[in-house]
Amino acid sequence: MPFPPLLRYVLRRLAISCLVLLGISLIAFSMAYLLPSDPVTSRYPDITNEQRAEIRRQMGLDQPLPVQYARYMASVFQGDFGKSLGTGNSVAEDIRQRLPATLELATYGIVFGLVFGIPLGIVSALRRGRMTDHLLRVFNLGAQSIPAFWLGVVLIFFLYFQWRIAPSPIGRLSPMFSTPPAVTGFLTVDGLIAGKFDVAWAALRQLMLPAFVLGLGVVSPVARITRSAMIESLQEDYVTFGQALGLGFRYVILGDAFRGALVPIVTTVGFIIGNVFAGAAIVETVFAWPGLGRYAVTAITTSDMAPVCTCILLIASTVAITNLLVDLSYALIDPRIRHEYAR
Amino acid sequence: MSADAPLFQIDGLTIDSIRADRRRRIVQDVSLCVAPGQIYGLVGESGSGKSVSMMASVGLATTGLAVQAGTVRFGGVVQQAVDQRGLKQNLSHGISLLFQNAKGALSPFLATGAQVGRVLDRQAIPRADREARISELFRVVGLNHADLGGKYPHQISGGQAQRVAMACALATDPKLLIADEPTTALDVTTEREMLRFLKRLCEDRGLAIILVAHNLSLVSEYCSGLSILHAGQVVEDGDLGAIFDEPLHPYTQGLIAAVPDVDEPHELIPIAGSVWGGSADIDRCRFSHRCPFAMPRCDAGIPTGIRTRGRNVHCVLYDEAAS
Numbered sequence: 001m002p003f004p005p006l007l008r009y010v011l012r013r014l015a016i017s018c019l020v021l022l023g024i025s026l027i028a029f030s031m032a033y034l035l036p037s038d039p040v041t042s043r044y045p046d047i048t049n050e051q052r053a054e055i056r057r058q059m060g061l062d063q064p065l066p067v068q069y070a071r072y073m074a075s076v077f078q079g080d081f082g083k084s085l086g087t088g089n090s091v092a093e094d095i096r097q098r099l100p101a102t103l104e105l106a107t108y109g110i111v112f113g114l115v116f117g118i119p120l121g122i123v124s125a126l127r128r129g130r131m132t133d134h135l136l137r138v139f140n141l142g143a144q145s146i147p148a149f150w151l152g153v154v155l156i157f158f159l160y161f162q163w164r165i166a167p168s169p170i171g172r173l174s175p176m177f178s179t180p181p182a183v184t185g186f187l188t189v190d191g192l193i194a195g196k197f198d199v200a201w202a203a204l205r206q207l208m209l210p211a212f213v214l215g216l217g218v219v220s221p222v223a224r225i226t227r228s229a230m231i232e233s234l235q236e237d238y239v240t241f242g243q244a245l246g247l248g249f250r251y252v253i254l255g256d257a258f259r260g261a262l263v264p265i266v267t268t269v270g271f272i273i274g275n276v277f278a279g280a281a282i283v284e285t286v287f288a289w290p291g292l293g294r295y296a297v298t299a300i301t302t303s304d305m306a307p308v309c310t311c312i313l314l315i316a317s318t319v320a321i322t323n324l325l326v327d328l329s330y331a332l333i334d335p336r337i338r339h340e341y342a343r
Numbered sequence: 344m345s346a347d348a349p350l351f352q353i354d355g356l357t358i359d360s361i362r363a364d365r366r367r368r369i370v371q372d373v374s375l376c377v378a379p380g381q382i383y384g385l386v387g388e389s390g391s392g393k394s395v396s397m398m399a400s401v402g403l404a405t406t407g408l409a410v411q412a413g414t415v416r417f418g419g420v421v422q423q424a425v426d427q428r429g430l431k432q433n434l435s436h437g438i439s440l441l442f443q444n445a446k447g448a449l450s451p452f453l454a455t456g457a458q459v460g461r462v463l464d465r466q467a468i469p470r471a472d473r474e475a476r477i478s479e480l481f482r483v484v485g486l487n488h489a490d491l492g493g494k495y496p497h498q499i500s501g502g503q504a505q506r507v508a509m510a511c512a513l514a515t516d517p518k519l520l521i522a523d524e525p526t527t528a529l530d531v532t533t534e535r536e537m538l539r540f541l542k543r544l545c546e547d548r549g550l551a552i553i554l555v556a557h558n559l560s561l562v563s564e565y566c567s568g569l570s571i572l573h574a575g576q577v578v579e580d581g582d583l584g585a586i587f588d589e590p591l592h593p594y595t596q597g598l599i600a601a602v603p604d605v606d607e608p609h610e611l612i613p614i615a616g617s618v619w620g621g622s623a624d625i626d627r628c629r630f631s632h633r634c635p636f637a638m639p640r641c642d643a644g645i646p647t648g649i650r651t652r653g654r655n656v657h658c659v660l661y662d663e664a665a666s
């Protein structure tokens with residue numbers, strides 16, 4: 001009965017994550033508070049000092065830091081993340097609108113990266129030191145050294161302006177189509193659910209370039225870790241013994257050797273997911289993608305502190321949850337770790 | 344040597360290791376011959392090339408090793424050792440292996456029952472019979488499937504792991520089992536049990552076994568034929584009784600003199616000097632730097648095998664005796 005102890009492990013990890021998030025919220029909030037720029041001045045540059053003091057008092061900015069933080073956290077726990085000065089909406093509403101766009105883009109990018117990176121790494125490891133391996137490594141190095149913004153602009157220039165293969169880079173869906181009713185928030189999926197295949201296809205076409213640019217940054221680190229982890233696990237005795245038993249590729253290479261390599265691969269993918277969200281800001285800007293990355297960049301450049309704090313919290317939560325999922329996946333991958341956790 | 348047609352025969356196997364552009368001949372012209380149902384011992388100090396030869400003879404030479412020459416004959420078919428891919432075909436078609444590190448040899452990701460099961464899946468076994476076959480194999484190796492079948496390798500003992508590995512090996516229905524130091528990691532009692540069990544398998548199923556070991560007394564107890572390897576060369580091989588009664592090669596003499604009591608397990612490092620001492624050149628008797636009888640002639644070339652008194656001996660001392 002390994003489950004109850006495993007559940008205990010999960011709960012313990014969740015509790016620790018909550019503490020970490022609390023700490024991050026404090027840091028994020030203090031940073032916003034200590035920044036030299038003044039949100040009131042940057043919003044209303046032409047007001048008198050009295051007016052400014054009045055606005056600050058109304059917004060609670062005249063209170064000491066601990067009081068402000070306590071008020072902020074109290075409202076956060078009620079689901080109120082404050083108001084964006086830029087959009088005039090509540091931050092929660094802004095994020096609700098933009099999160100699906102980023103999630104869809106990131107999902108496609110990561111899936112693209114894994115679908116290409118993992119097989120590349122496996123082939124490289126199996127053909128280590130041969131021509132195929134060298135070619136793949138050169139390709140990897142290339143993919144890694146191309147900056148995303150440059151690649152995005154070049155792709156748009158050739159594939160859209162020159163050859164008209166790609167649709168115009170104007171966000172998630174061209175205005176010719178009406179957005180399907182939101183179920184998952186992923187336009188490609190919602191389009192299918194609504195039975196509007198032309199919409200799903202159009203959304204997929206919009207996604208192709210930005211997801212490719214985002215995913216290319218995932219391919220090389222995934223391929224690299226897959227290659228090195230596979231080279232190591234291919235030398236394990238169980239791989240030799242599996243071959244000695246005449247077990248085929250499916251069992252020995254994919255079943256055992258790849259599974260043996262999976263822990264470092266999953267760890268790396270966990271790290272990369274954080275990077276992908278950071279990279280999304282650039283890609284979203286280049287492709288006019290109405291996602292969170294652009295929202296955060298705009299908020300930072302206009303000292304719009306409520307969205308900035310919320311975005312930091314959101315990213316920190318994503319990282320914390322990813323880490324927890326990565327750790328839990330170890331237990332799925334390796335029974336030795338599962339029994340370790342369950343103790 | 345047995346009068347039967349050989350089951351498994353290695354001829355002139357030669358292997359180079361290539362590491363950082365340095366080429367070394369680690370196996371030089373090794374031959375051996377195993378009859379059906381025979382337990383054959385392959386003895387040498389660690390690093391003498393015995394494991395490497397065995398792995399290469401079934402197509403599992405690791406990267407960094409280059410098989411240069413030699414043939415392998417199994418079940419009447421002769422294959423070039425250079426064709427490692429081809430040799431691999433013998434695995435699971437009559438040849439199976441056991442390793443020293445049984446726990447590491449079992450997949451850490453599967454319960455033991457499932458590991459035996461997936462070997463069986465290579466044969467078309469009706470689903471209904473599958474469980475029964477697994478239990479039967481567990482029973483043959485002296486384990487209880489109900490108790491151990493659901494456990495993972497890290498949850499069982501080394502001896503149990505070696506038995507599970509054996510069940511996997513037997514699931515391929517082999518005629519030859521190459522056991523590479525199968526008991527070295529086990530304690531003395533378990534080791535005895537295991538070897539007695541292997542011997543019984545031989546008798547019951549007509550299974551031939553190559554027992555790779557660095558422990559001469561162990562081999563002497565269970566084998567009928569013997570090859571002794573030193574620095575990648577066979578120094579003496581043939582009938583175990585003949586060799587033990589009257590060892591001819593200076594290395595064998597040293598080894599047997601150093602076995603105090605055949606019933607006591609004994610490590611095999613009785614002779615001063617290292618296996619790979621002396622210069623790394625190839626064409627000489629590679630024992631000359633440790634040999635009390637060494638003479639200039641010994642470094643003139645590789646001593647050819649001389650057939651005399653029930654064995655082959657590779658030493659210039661017996662040149663005249665033969666001719």
Ligand code: SF4
Nearest residue numbers: 628631634641658659
């Ligand atoms: S050939 Fe020479 S060196 Fe080698 S064992 Fe015989 S006597 Fe010793």
